[in-house]
Amino acid sequence: MVRIAIDAxxxxxxxEPIVTGVIEALKERKFTALLVGDSNAIKPLIPxxxxxxxxxxxxxxxxxxxxxxxxxxxxxxxxxxxxxxLVKEKNADAVVSAGHSGATxxxxxxxxxxxxxxxRPAIATLMPNSNGTSTLVLDVGANVDCKAEHLFQFAxxxxxxxxEILGRKAPKIGxxxxxxxxxxxxxxSKEAYELISKLKSFNGNAEGGQVFDGSVDVVIxxxxxxxxxxxxxxxxxxxxxxxxxxxxxxxPVAIAGSVLMKKVxxxxxxxxxxxxxxxxxxxxxxxxxxxxHGKSNAKAIKNAIFQAINFADSKINSVIEQEILNFTK
Amino acid sequence: MVRIAIDAxxxxxxxEPIVTGVIEALKERKFTALLVGDSNAIKPLIPxxxxxxxxxxxxxxxxxxxxxxxxxxxxxxxxxxxxxxLVKEKNADAVVSAGHSGATxxxxxxxxxxxxxxxRPAIATLMPNSNGTSTLVLDVGANVDCKAEHLFQFAxxxxxxxxEILGRKAPKIGxxxxxxxxxxxxxxSKEAYELISKLKSFNGNAEGGQVFDGSVDVVIxxxxxxxxxxxxxxxxxxxxxxxxxxxxxxxPVAIAGSVLMKKVxxxxxxxxxxxxxxxxxxxxxxxxxxxxHGKSNAKAIKNAIFQAINFADSKINSVIEQEILNFTK
Numbered sequence: 001m002v003r004i005a006i007d008a009x010x011x012x013x014x015x016e017p018i019v020t021g022v023i024e025a026l027k028e029r030k031f032t033a034l035l036v037g038d039s040n041a042i043k044p045l046i047p048x049x050x051x052x053x054x055x056x057x058x059x060x061x062x063x064x065x066x067x068x069x070x071x072x073x074x075x076x077x078x079x080x081x082x083x084x085x086l087v088k089e090k091n092a093d094a095v096v097s098a099g100h101s102g103a104t105x106x107x108x109x110x111x112x113x114x115x116x117x118x119x120r121p122a123i124a125t126l127m128p129n130s131n132g133t134s135t136l137v138l139d140v141g142a143n144v145d146c147k148a149e150h151l152f153q154f155a156x157x158x159x160x161x162x163x164e165i166l167g168r169k170a171p172k173i174g175x176x177x178x179x180x181x182x183x184x185x186x187x188x189s190k191e192a193y194e195l196i197s198k199l200k201s202f203n204g205n206a207e208g209g210q211v212f213d214g215s216v217d218v219v220i221x222x223x224x225x226x227x228x229x230x231x232x233x234x235x236x237x238x239x240x241x242x243x244x245x246x247x248x249x250x251x252p253v254a255i256a257g258s259v260l261m262k263k264v265x266x267x268x269x270x271x272x273x274x275x276x277x278x279x280x281x282x283x284x285x286x287x288x289x290x291x292x293h294g295k296s297n298a299k300a301i302k303n304a305i306f307q308a309i310n311f312a313d314s315k316i317n318s319v320i321e322q323e324i325l326n327f328t329k
Numbered sequence: 330m331v332r333i334a335i336d337a338x339x340x341x342x343x344x345e346p347i348v349t350g351v352i353e354a355l356k357e358r359k360f361t362a363l364l365v366g367d368s369n370a371i372k373p374l375i376p377x378x379x380x381x382x383x384x385x386x387x388x389x390x391x392x393x394x395x396x397x398x399x400x401x402x403x404x405x406x407x408x409x410x411x412x413x414x415l416v417k418e419k420n421a422d423a424v425v426s427a428g429h430s431g432a433t434x435x436x437x438x439x440x441x442x443x444x445x446x447x448x449r450p451a452i453a454t455l456m457p458n459s460n461g462t463s464t465l466v467l468d469v470g471a472n473v474d475c476k477a478e479h480l481f482q483f484a485x486x487x488x489x490x491x492x493e494i495l496g497r498k499a500p501k502i503g504x505x506x507x508x509x510x511x512x513x514x515x516x517x518s519k520e521a522y523e524l525i526s527k528l529k530s531f532n533g534n535a536e537g538g539q540v541f542d543g544s545v546d547v548v549i550x551x552x553x554x555x556x557x558x559x560x561x562x563x564x565x566x567x568x569x570x571x572x573x574x575x576x577x578x579x580x581p582v583a584i585a586g587s588v589l590m591k592k593v594x595x596x597x598x599x600x601x602x603x604x605x606x607x608x609x610x611x612x613x614x615x616x617x618x619x620x621x622h623g624k625s626n627a628k629a630i631k632n633a634i635f636q637a638i639n640f641a642d643s644k645i646n647s648v649i650e651q652e653i654l655n656f657t658k
Contacts, residue, residue: 130568144507144515178473178556186473186553208557209564224515225554227507228537229561235538236565239459243600247593254593260586264576271572 001032004308005083005092006301008037009062010099012294018098019045021301026050028302031309034092036083057082062099065294069102073110080104084111087287093312094288096279096304098296104289105142105282112287115317117324120146121284122154123223123291124161125230126277131214136162138218138283140226148191151175151220155196156323157283158218164316165281165307166217173199174206174216176225181205188222196220198327208232237272278303281311284320288312330361333637334412334421335630337366338391339428341623347427348374350630355379357631360638363421365412386411391428394623398431402439409433413440416616422641423617425608425633427625433618434471434611441616444646446653449475450613451483452552452620453490454559455606460543465491467547467612469555477520480504480549484525485652486612487547493645494610494636495546502528503535503545505554510534517551525549527656537561566601607632610640613649617641 006022008015019042022033032053035042039056046054061078063071075081080099084107086092097104101123109121122139129135138154139146146154155173162171175196177185184205185193196202206216208229221229248254258265270276278300279292288311292304335351337344348371351362361382364371368385375383390407392400404410409428413436415421426433430452438450451468458464467483468475475483484502491500504525506514513534514522525531535545537558550558577583587594599605607629608621617640621633 128568130571141507176557178470178553186551189553207564208560208562209567211561212564212568221557222515224507224518225557228505228550228554229557231537232540232558232561233537233565235536235541236562237569238538239457239541240566240569240597240601242459243597244593247596248590251592253589257586257589257591257593260582261577261590262586263580264573264583264586267576268569268572272569 001030002094002309002312003032003034003092004305004312005034005036005086005095006305007079007083007095007097007099008035008042009079010097011292011296015042015045017296017298018301020298021296022054022305023047023050024298025302025305026053029306029309031305034086036079036086057086063103065100067100067103069100069106072100072103072107081107084108084289087289088112094290094308096290096292096301096308098292098294098301098304101141101291101294104291108282108285108287108289112285112289115284115286115324116321117328118153118157118284118320120150120153121282122157123280124158124283125280127211127233128272129212129214132271133214134277135211135214135216136166136218137211137226137229138220139223140230140280141223142282143222144224146188146222148188148195151188151192151222152195153284153324155199155202155218155220156327157320158220159199159201160316160319160323161281161283162217164314164319165310168217171201171217172203172215173201173218173220174203174210176219176221176229177205177207179205180207192220275300276303278305278307281307286317330359331423331638331641332361332363332421333634333641334363334365334415334424335634336408336412336424336426336428337364337371338408339426340621340625344371344374346625346627347630349627350625351634352376352379353627354631354634355382358635358638360634363415365408365415386415392432394429396429396432398429398435401429401432401436410436413437416618417441423619423637425619425621425630425637427621427623427630430470430620430623433620437611437614437616437618441614441618444613444615444653445650446657447482447486447613447649449479449482450611451486452609453487453612454609456540456562457601458541458543461600462543463606464540464543464545465495465547466540466555466558467549468552469559469609470552471611472551473553475517475551477517477524480517480521480551481524482613482653484528484531484547484549485656486649487549488528488530489645489648489652490610490612491546493643493648494639497546500530500546501532501544502530502547502549503532503539505548505550505558506534506536508534509536521549604629605632607634607636610636615646
């Protein structure tokens with residue numbers, strides 16, 4: 001049975017939402033949960049009948065948001081260190097962490113190592129689109145300054161994820177740029193365009209809006225721009241919600257309308273919420289790592305665990321290594 | 330009376346929406362419109378009583394979207410060339426163009442020249458925020474690869490625009506980055522952080538979402554990222570609209586709700602539409618230039634003309650030159 005290590009203490013709200021997410025995941029799918037944390041605090045939260053599917057790994061230290069990511073390597077008693085170590089020792093097939101994402105990334109990269117031929121691991125995230133599916137965007141934070149070669153490797157990793165995990169047989173890869181034409185781009189993206197053109201799945205440059213219209217499956221960018229894209233899209237959605245709420249309050253007719261539209265808004269909320277995706281896979285490390293939002297609720301954790309199970313069940317890492325090899329021969 | 334040169338033929342939809350925009354502007358504010366184009370086609374569109382406020386400048390060639398921006402300099406009979414030339418010859422105080430924006434930018438930069446101390450002009454655009462005001466973002470397209478020094482100059486130009494045109498007495502300037510902390514950023518943005526710190530109005534790094542929450546007045550980035558930010562925000566708004574429309578259609582109750590909420594949606598649409606702003610000022614050139622969207626309707630053109638009048642009536646260009654001088658002494 002697949003074994004998922006979970007940092008049970010690292011999230012912003014302590015162990016409660018994380019453990020609840022684990023319980024909900026255990027009700028739906030078969031796996032062994034390795035909960036890393038203070039077992040005195042965690043164990044009482046687990047129903048008796050599920051205890052057979054749970055193992056407890058003692059760790060009392062938590063890497064906090066204010067801590068430096070580089071210190072994480074020295075914090076051998078921390079929940080995140082021990083959770084990653086379980087994967088390194090082949091005691092777990094994947095790890096899920098809602099803790100310090102920089103620390104998770106550093107530890108995963110340094111303790112698990114990188115896949116053969118990958119210079120830099122990347123954080124990939126699923127963004128909802130108006131097609132009702134999702135678009136994979138990478139990198140969204142791991143690497144702020146990238147060379148063309150790194151973007152090319154992200155494209156290979158994104159293509160593999162789209163095929164192996166998302167089940168898109170012929171995924172379309174777009175390179176984020178300031179226009180669709182080949183002539184558009186900055187120095188790095190123009191160089192990357194040439195490299196990524198080697199992939200059959202390359203669809204050319206993609207504009208910012210194409211992340212949300214379903215016209216491509218994967219969008220490639222550096223982590224600086226990826227973060228800005230992510231925060232921009234959240235900001236626009238929040239601003240629209242705020243404006244609607246403010247305007248609705250001004251008129252009893254509109255209030256009545258909004259009541260009748262309640263289901264529409266809840267579907268919209270669900271469709272654009274990251275809870276549905278659960279977490280962001282860290283691609284390019286020698287293992288399966290899912291990085292969850294610090295503010296994850298139980299549902300987000302449950303979905304992150306499902307992602308981890310799918311990741312561990314897939315051949316994505318060997319596909320990536322093979323593809324890199326094909327292009328460097 | 331202030332004299333505004335208008336490329337009457339450059340827009341995607343020909344002279345009709347542009348001339349209609351001019352007519353509407355003339356009804357609301359006093360200025361002289363210098364319409365550059367084929368007067369046989371334009372003149373019949375103007376009501377008799379407004380003809381005294383209009384001058385016609387003959388030009389029959391139009392620079393098309395597919396034409397190279399660099400060729401624009403040779404196209405001396407084109408509407409956009411002649412419109413810019415009117416400003417150069419001090420025959421007009423400002424120019425509005427919904428034509429080829431690359432050509433407008435090249436011509437404005439090369440024919441009018443740059444302001445003293447400005448290495449690169451930038452296109453600034455107003456983005457709506459949930460505060461009901463707007464945030465100025467620059468650059469949104471002119472310069473894809475920027476050095477820290479260019480971003481610093483954008484900050485000075487943005488500050489001047491916010492003060493002189495938007496009337497913000499103490500504008501807050503944010504540097505677009507992948508996190509608010511000073512430690513965040515890529516190589517160029519970290520260097521720019523140090524330079525922009527010289528400005529009292531500097532508010533530190535700004536995340537993508539801060540463009541839309543009103544927490545800063547001006548957001549600084551290079552043109553590659555600025556374009557991605559713009560297209561991303563349009564894409565998210567479109568995706569949300571599409572999802573709502575699709576979900577509403579599924580249920581008669583929701584349809585009834587949407588009818589009652591009609592006014593809310595039209596206010597929202599108005600609040601996030603670029604028609605309200607009209608155009609993007611090109612800052613840093615020795616003149617007043619407003620670049621409008623090729624798809625501008627009459628309202629967008631009217632508002633672009635108002636922006637041009639305000640720009641021409643302001644002292645912004647001398648303020649920018651003075652500020653640059655203050656920091657290079």
